[in-house]
Amino acid sequence: MLRRQLVRKMSQRAFETKILKVNPLSIHFSPNAHIDGSLPTISDPETEKALLEAAKIIRDSDDTVAFPTETVYGLGGSSLNDKSVLSIYRAKNRPSDNPLITHISSIDQLNRRIYGEESNSNESPLRNIPEIYHSLIAKLWPGPLTILLPVPPMESGTLSKLTTGDQPTFAVRIPSSRIARALIALSDTPIAAPSANASTKPSPTLASHVLHDLEGRIPLILDGGPCKIGVESTVVDGLSQPPSLLRPGGFTYEQIVELGGSQWADCRVERRQTVGETEKVRTPGMKYKHYSPSAKVILLVPNRKDSTNSRLEKLRDIIRTEQSLRSESLKSIAVLTASHLNNTSLDNILPSGSNLKMIVESLGSTGREIQANLFAALRRVDEVENVDLIIVEGLPEVDEGLAVMNRLKKAAGGNCISF
Template identity: 40%
Template sequence: MKTHVWSVDKFVDNLESYPQITQAANFLKNNEVVAFPTETVYGLGGNAESSDAVAKIFAAKGRPSDNPLIIHIASTEQLAAFVSSIPQTAAVLMDNFWPGPLTIVLNKKEGKLSELATAGLSTVAVRMPDHPIALALIKQSGLPIAAPSANQSGKPSPTLARHVFEDLDGQIAGIVDGGPTGVGVESTVIDCTEAIPVILRPGGVTKEQIEAVIGEVAVDPALKNAEAAPKSPGMKYRHYAPNAPLYLVAGSHAFLQKLVNEQRATGAKVGVLTTEEAVRDYDADLVLPCGRRDQLETVAASLYGTLRAFNESRVDVIFSEIFPETGVGQAIMNRLSKAAANQVITEPVEG
């Protein structure tokens, strides 16, 4: 299969009628799969009403079909076709965070969406992306678009069209190249079908921001339970992983350097994931800064690109600093923990 690539300037006026958007939308109408930029990462989109289209998404990603997909819409009017009700908490969240990196789980109306898209669940995860190209593509297609991240399953999510091409060239119909994404980690997923809304996946909207507008929310313990049936993407299986084994290091810079030295003594090529403030603290084969520790939003924006950079250098093992789990740090550590398959090395306490 030839993968078409359309370059689109997100600042162009009347994007819906832009020829490249029209071409990409026509592929979606014909139940082909097209990657496109959102404000979080690149999504791999297909017609959410077509099991044929959704099956092509799973096939391209090599993704297990028991993992539900997020449905992307361009207007709240689209919800009436496939959502049975909108609780008040969900309506408030939509008013405050849509368009934006927040996915809301609602009760599903049967008969409209492909059962493959929702993994046979009675609920559906929906979001309205805050990106002009994504919104124009959805509007032009006239469809709800099912879209996980546009990468091979388990690998770091793509924040550039080049990342999509590296993973999926020849496996999908097209890629809309809209330049780099912004937030860098996927949307927050919150289940609003419960009396107290439950965060199923931390992401671009923080728990603190959500509670500021709707009050108390819970965090699903299934975030750490691999056996639970997932109601949200990213809750099951190893995700976001670079090719080399990744270990999270809870300890001092000196302790992390000791781990590096031990591995290099065996002949291994070692990488270190750190921040701009500490990049000179380490001596390794590859030391990559991932944003600034005092600005965790920059760490989130750089995370997947940094993990992919380790692949390009072909290191044998990677050690990563850990980050405080406040604000967007919760999403950062969720992604790093999954990338590391929860492998954490903790510095011993002396005495």
């Protein structure tokens, strides 16, 4: 409660939000930099200048910077600074009991800056990471994998308690994005970074999405182009028995089980979409509304029994029902197709004589394409086309489909129809 009051009381300082272009191809790390903390070399002077400016904000102030990762754009502040963490909550209007993921550039930085230990070449760099994670991070770091670790002891640790959501654990990952890694390495500061969107809105995968939501709320956006993966990192908990996948994301459940070894063979999946009002959560995205456009979203949940004709008739019924309920306010709809509807003509789907405007857009033909395009498509039809209703075709919950459906179920807020 105290932290919520602090967030509300902090002044809403207005910024002139600056956007600086950065070229990820100009940033180069040595093969072991994610372990030993070696700094990158940067061949483009403008990219280096922008990164150093952003690093100074992270290291020397209480303010935040938006930057691209391989998953989505993040809104970053120092994980070691309570005021910086509060600046994140304030800019996003995010509840302060929603935990934040800490991003590091190397395991050396984890040991030095979070666990407060001196560099020691005689000790294993993995000494603060439980053995159950070793096989996963050997293959998947740097990358979109977040693990839960025990919070460091108070006498040696430096991590802000405001990042943990009052948990005995904290979430951490090493991003594979060169821009994100360089920013963290140059500031030598672990960065707490949720997605760089206004709370509850779809996550941003372009700098323009960040500007739409946070202009005037933050001083700087690093523009590194579109994010490749398009959904947030996978969050796993190896401290529980059996281990669990708390949030599906950039790595699939199947990859976790395959690459994690025998200890992950019985990995369970957290299926709950939400938790109780007073319940503590171990990962972002479970307690509050997430990923939601302003327009109503209806999710079509795949049902293998339906034929093409029955699906089309069901889609017509959905549109007729929405039109009868919202005769005056329903002017335009978007249909985002993913599998069955990708190769099906929807020219005659609107009721006869309807004045509805309809936009049909394919999210892609593979799980990876759909995952990468999802948030951008939701934002485009909502914020640019200003449609009143979004109907999205879902995927089977395997491989990338698990993460896609996790986000879409939350975006739809229970408006799910078997299809």
